[in-house]
Each structure stands twice: as C-alpha cells, then as structure tokens.
Amino acid sequence: MKAADREEDFLKLWGLFGFPANQPERQWKFNPDRRWKFDFCWPSHMVAVEIEGGTFGRFSRHTSSTGHHNDCDKYNSAAVLGWYVLRFSAKHLTSDPQGTIDRVVRMLERQA
16 A cells, blocks of 8 residues: 555545544645655644554665664654654554544644
C-alpha cells in the first residue's frame, strides 16, 4: 500500500470519527529553513499527524539508517518549534481506527 493511500485512509477515518468540519491542512511546510512537510496538521493548535510510510519492507526509507536519522531530525525540529507530532502506522489505521482518531481529537482539544 502506498503512503498516499494511507493518507487517504486517514482522511476517511477523520470524516467518520473526528470533527469533519475541522479539516487538517495537508502537506504543510512547518520549518522555514527546510523543505519538510507534515502529512496533516492543524496549525492553530500546533498539532501534526504523520502517517508513517512502509516500515516493514526490506528497502524502506524509514528503516534505513539514513532515513531513520532524517526522520529523527524532522521530528526533533518540529518539537523545538513547538509542534506536537502524532505518528501512526498503517496498522494503527486498520487495527484501531477509532482509537487513532480519538488520540488526535484529544490532542486538539488539549491544545485548544
């Protein structure tokens, strides 16, 4: 399954279990000094969601040493800038879809 498919799955779940009127921004560039983007975010709340790409494949970018290092840089930069980043795998979306969205909703409520 492609990353874009997982992101579409998240949006569908957001429509079912979240607050459909409060749609997230997509592909939000959060760091003015880098080209990094969040998959989804709510800038007014400083909350972001990253749907992690293939982490189980033999040649996954996320599990290579360089890919993992770059992900750490991205998430650490976001934290320094004050962002709360929730990270979810494809399994989160399929095994506990409502729980996944509930975590995002709770974080948004906390940051309101």
